[in-house]
Amino acid sequence: MRNIFVFLLLTTALFGGGYRIPETSLNAVALGAANVAHISGADAAYYNPANMAFMKNEALIELGVIYIGLNNVNYQGSYTSASGATTSGHNINATREDFFIPTLHYVSQGIDGVRLGVSLVTPAGLSKRWQDAPAVYSSEEFTLKTIELNPSIAYRISDTLGAAFGLRAIYTDGVVKSTSPISSRDMSGDSVDFGYNLALSYKPTSELEFALTYRSRVDLTSKGDATLFYRDMTNAFGGGAGATYSSFSSASVSVPVPAILNIAAAYTFPSKTTLEFVYERNYWSAYEELDFNYGSGVDPVTNIVFGNPVAKNFKDTDAFRFGVTQELDALRLMGGVVIDKTPVPNETIGFELPDSDSLSLSLGTRYQITQKINIGLAALYSMREDRRVSNASLQGEYSDANVLIVSSAVEYKF
Template identity: 45%
Template sequence: MDRIVRGLALSTITSSVVMAGGYKIPEQSLNSMALSAAYVAHTSGADTAYFNPANMAFMHGGKRYVEGGITLAHLPSNEFQSLPAYSGESEVEDIPIPFLHYVSEAMGDFRWGVSLVVPGGLTKRWTTPVQKAIAEEFTLKVIELNPSISYKVSDHFSVGGGVRLIYSEGVVKSNSADAYNQQLALADIARDMEGDTFELGYNLALAYKPTSDINLAVTYRSNIDLDEEGTATLYGGGDQLYHDDASVSVPLPAALNLAVSKTWNDTFTLEFNYERTFWSAYKALDFEYTGTGIVLTPFDDPIAKDWKDTNTFRVGATIEMANKITAMMGFAIDETPVPEETIGFELPDSDAKVFSMGFRYQQSEDLSWGAAFLYDSKESRSIKGMGTFHEGGAFLTTVGVAYEY
C-alpha cells in the first residue's frame, strides 16, 4: 500500500498521458469490426484504401468505391479493489467513432484512395479520491486523414503506400485534494492541461496473389511522435502556481502486419493476421514547462513507462450466402504493452481476448449495408503491493453503408 501513497506524491501530474496501446482502435470499418481486424490480405471494399492500399490495384478498375459509418464504443467502468480507502471505480464512457473511405477508378496501373479514421484514443475518468489524484480525467483524441496510392506491378503483385496526416488533442486533469484531506496522499496538488498537435507519418503495403484463391499481404504504419503543446495550470495547497505553456510527447507506435487468406468455392474465406506493435518507443513521460511560475517536483520529474512491443494474433471468417447476406466473425488474442511496474489508473490495461461478428446485406448491385459487434474482454490484473483491476474492456457496435458506382 505504501506504493500507492508514494505514487500519489510523485505521480499526480506525470502519470496520465498515454494513448492507443491497450486502447488502440484497429477496426475502422464494418468488415474490420466484424472480423476483429483480421482484414489485411482479403480486403474488398472502399476500406481497402486504409487496411491494405496495395489491394486497390486488384479491385474492379472501372468502379469507384465509397463507405461510411459510425462505431459506438462503450467502455464499462474499471474496478480497483484494495483496502477500502484505496478502492475505486471509474466512470462509464460512451464514445462515437466515425469512419469514411473512398477508392477511385483505376488510372492505368495506378489507383488512389483516401480514408478518414480515428485510429486511437482514450477517455478515462475517476471520482474516487485516490484515483482522482492521478487521473481525474484523461482524454486523448486522434484523427487521421490517410491518402494512399497503389501500383499494379503484375497480375499477381502490387505495392501501395500513403501519407498519415494526424491531428491529436488531449485533456489531462488530476486533483489530490480529497486524498490529501483523508490522509491518503502526501501533497495537495492539482493540474489542468490541454494541448493539441498536427503530425505526419506514412504507411506501406505489399500484396501478392500466387493463385486466385490465396492472398498474401504485408503492411507497415510508421511511428508518429505526438508532440502535444498547450497550456497547463498547476496548483499547490489550493494556490495557483503556474499558468503558462506546457508540452509533452508520446508515441503513436509503428505497427507491422503479416496476413494470409484462403478462399474456398468463392464463398468461404479464412484470414490469419499477425500484428507486431512497437510500443517500446514509449520509454518515459516527461512534461516540459517553458513559461514563468513555480513548477513543483511532482509536476516536472520524468516518469518511466518502459512499455514493451506487443503481439496480436487474429483470425477472421467470411461466408458469402445465397440470400444476399455476407456473414463475418472474428477472434483475436491481444497483449498489453504496459508492464506491472508502470501501470496506472489512466490506463489499467491487461491482456485481452477479442470476439466479433457481423453481416453485410447486398441491397442492390451497387448498395450494401450492415452491422457488426465486437467485445474486448480484459483479464483481471493483480498488481503486487497495490491491488487488483477488474472489469473494463470495451463493447463496440458498428453500422455502415457502402456504395459502388
C-alpha cells in the same frame, strides 16, 4: 489549443492493447481487424491499400459510425503516495464511457494500374475518468481525441503483385486533470503530426492471398497550456509548512503512437468461405517515459513537482487475429477472434491506463441491397482479464474492463 495534453495518451483505449483503436471500419469490427490480405471494400484504403490495385475498376465510398462502450473499471486494493503514506481498503470505479465515432473510406477508379484511396478514422483515443480518491490524485480525467487523414496510392506491378504508399496526418486534441489534497493540475493542448504507411500484396492464385503492411510510428508533439498548484505541507522547498505554489504556463510533451507490422494470409475455399490469419507486431517499446516541458513562466517548485519524467517502459507486443467470411449471394457473414497482449508493465501501470491482456470475439454481416449499395452491421466484445498489480503506488486488482464495439456502415459503388 483545447483538449489534449498527451498525458492523456496514457488514458486511451482499453482495447487493441494500450491506446490503439485497430477497428476503424465495419469489416474490421466484424473480423477483429483480420481484414488485411482478403479485402476488397472501400476500407482497403486503410487496412491494405496495395489491394486497391486488384479491385474492380469502380469507385467505392463507405460511411460508417462506430459505437464504443467502456465498462466502469473497478480497482480494489491499497495506495501508497509519493510521501510513503499508505491507505488500504479502496473499492472504486471509473466512470463508464460511451462514444460515437464517424469513419470514411474511399477508393478511386483505376488509371493505368494506379488507384488512389483516402481514409478518415480515429486510430487511438477515448477516455478514463475517476471521481474517487486515490484515483483522482493522478487521473481525475484523461481524455484523448484523434483524427487521422490517410491518403494512399497503389500500383499493380504484375498480375500477382501490388504495392502501395500512404501518408498519415493525425490531429490530436485532449485534456488531463488531477486533484489531491495538496496539488492539482489542469492541462490542455493539441497537435498535428505525420507518418507514413506501406503495403504489399501477393496473390499467387485466385484462392491464396498474402499481405505485408507497415504503419510508421507517429510522435504526438502536443503543445498547450497548464495550470498547476502545489501546497508544501512539509517545508520541503523552504517556503514554510503550508506554503503554496502555482503556475500558468505553456507546456509540451511528446508521446508515440507505435509502429505496427502486419503479416497476413488468406485462403478462399470453393464454398466461398475465406479464412484469414493476421500476425500483428506493435512496437510499443518506443514509449519509454512521459516527460512534460513547461515554459519560462512556470514556478520552479511546481516545475519540480510536475515536471519530472514519468517512467512508462512499455514493451513490444504481439496480437493474433483470425477471421472468417462466408459469401451467400447478396449476404456476407463474418466472424473473428483476437488474442491481444497489453504493453503496460506491472511496474508502471496506474489509474490512467488500467490495461490487461484480452480475448475478443466479433460477428458481422453485409447485405447487398442493389448492385451499387450494401449495408452492414457488426459487433465486437473484448473481454479483458482481471489484473493484479503490485508496484510502488498500487497493491490490488483491476477488474471489469471489458469493451463493446458496434459498427454500422453503408458502402456505395459508382
